[in-house]
Amino acid sequence: MLSEREINYLRMPRWQKPFWRLGQGLAAIPKGFGRFFAGIGRGIAGFFKGVGENIADIGRTFKNGNAVTKGSFVVMGLANMCRGQFLRGLLFLLMEAVFIVYMITTGGYWLSMLPSLGLVGPQEEYDLILDTYVTTYHDNSFKILLYGVLTIFFIIAFIVTWRMNVKQAKISQEMIESGHRLKSSGDDLRSLVDEGFYKTLLALPLTGILIFTVMPIVFMILVAFTNYDGTHDGYFNSLFHWVGMENFNQVITWGSGSTVYSATFGEVLTWTLIWAFFATFTNYFLGIFVAMMINKKGIRFKKGFRTILVMTIAIPQFISLLYVSKMFAKNGIVNGFLMDMGWITTALPFWEQANWARITIILVNIWIGIPYLMLVATGILMNIPADLYESARIDGASPWKQFSKITLPYMLFITGPYLLTQFTGNMNNFNVIYLLTTGGPTNPAASGASGAVGYTDLLVTWLFKITTGAESKYYMASVVGILIFIVVAIITLIVYNFLPSIKNEEDFQ
């Protein structure tokens, strides 16, 4: 049975339907955000509830525990060792020993310095022996922040381990009291290649991600709230310290910051979104189009055409990008050819004028991107059941009808998530922009915003320019990085609320 809403939709005049659908989609945005924030709220509430339950459970364990279980509260792993699980007990004890030694020797220092990020910077001191002033170095803000973050990570890890230790003490006591056998150290080791094999497999990848992604991201987020830059490197020239929201105020003028950064941010963000939109959808539709042409019945040399396009994927992108960028230069091949043919008298400003550069970039990106999309589309097109087209043909559907009613909906449904990753990937497409134009032509209005910001700069290339620029304003780079994250996250959230093809993961299996 159709609902009344659906009947109303079917009754609508044709032209009204797309608007109605768009309206429905837009109306769903606030709901999506509502769900999102409700989810965050639930998550936070769940976290505190979990903490409360854990504390209650720890209390119960202490109350009901025998001497050995109680002893485990102080000497980690005691219960395990007394009850025959030597390996686990030893690991717990080792963790405790390392933690205590670390905190006493260095951890405590880093933690105590974290609020100030260093008290004494480099000093000019008189050296009696050399009879001159020499610079002596003292606190190192960079190291304080880095090791401070690491110490906090370590403390959290210790608390989690301690909780595990208490839990195991409780469980092992209960099992012994009810007459069950405990897992021996041998059982634990065997489990690592069997039931617990995932722990073995994940150990290396997750360690890498923790050290090389999570830790740096936490560090860089914190940098956004300091004044860490080329002139405050934290050790050699000057300490850096916490500045609160000041850096964000400069980019988003809710405070009284200078307007250079906020104006530049607005411009760069706008172009980033325009670029991502065109780069994604031109490639997508043209890629499908090319794939359909090659796949069409009766077209020969399918393999040849496909191979020519695929070959361009194989050649490292930096070569093609750098070469094409020079082809379109003022004295490059393209201008040379056009002038030889007598079609133009002065060189076309492909890279010299803002709009020329922007359009050229999008065109070159089509050249780069079509082969990928052609491959993707070919694979999917072949999966569309042929009888769909067969029955459409019998019903007299025109090729355009077949495309718009069968091919396109099918493609969009299947590749929805892929389109999203393409879009966010294009927003952060450093190579295409930087190797083609290095962000140029320079935008004179943005000269105050660290580095020569140009009309084709994306947020990421701007970020790169800020860090490698003369002033090395790392704090600004990290503010821009955080803003990129926020923009990408918002887009992802909105799209995920629309996509029909976010299916249950288990359905695939």
Place this chain on the structure above:
Amino acid sequence: MSSGPTLEKRHMGMTAANRLSNTVIYIILIVMSIIWLAPFVFIVMQSFRVESTWMTGYVMPQKWGFDNYIALGKTDFWHWYTNTFIIALFTAALQTVIVLCMSYTLSRFRFKMRQPLMKFMLILGLFPGMLTMIILYRVLKDLGMTQDNAVPGLILVYIASSGMGYYVSKGFFDTVPKALDEAARIDGATRAQVLWKIILPMAKPIVIYTILTAFMGPWGDFVFARYISMNSTAGMNVAVGLQSWLTLDQINSRYTMFCAGGVIVAIPVTILFMCLQRYYVEGVTGGAVKG
């Protein structure tokens, strides 16, 4: 079939229209092939140009020769080439192991932290990777793995977080029936044996795809290599090195050498890629379908 004649007629009309549309398609495809191939033909031609080393508005050399290729020997080019090759080799080996560990685990095991872990990695992936470069550079510098010694530093950076790129191969493992695992488990195989003896032999396409993409990545990486090598010519990879030849002060003496270097870089990678093309295509389409 009462409508026989009309159908027939329509069919004949279609073939005439079909022939026309096929001709149009051939023209479009041939023009496209030319456009897509032209830059590569041009770069090869210019790499053989002898009469001048700077950028010119014409393509066809007036004098052909191997001068530019020979001149590469006097520069750091082969050093960059070796750097890149070593990096690519190590990255291909280690990254493949890490990606396979990660994707197999997330596809097959159901443990408590699985969903939170995947969501967490999704969120981490939304941060621009370049952001982490600032601190990694300074930490690696303290460890002596930047500038002249950029090679080990770069290998570390490439492989360390590669576990986050598990999507394509997880999609592959998801399509391998779970019944296989269960049958082997009933016969007494451990989880490790299942992976080693049953899944891995079946996973050849995805293993080759992972190796291929991991190997090709370092040849084209610009930003990380540029950051870690930080103006030291000894630590550059081909991308950073050749790009430095196109800067204003060098382009006039190095442009044709850039072309020659580009050709030398492209040939082995392209050959490798064309040989393993089938696996690449499978991986790319599979990855796009499953998101």
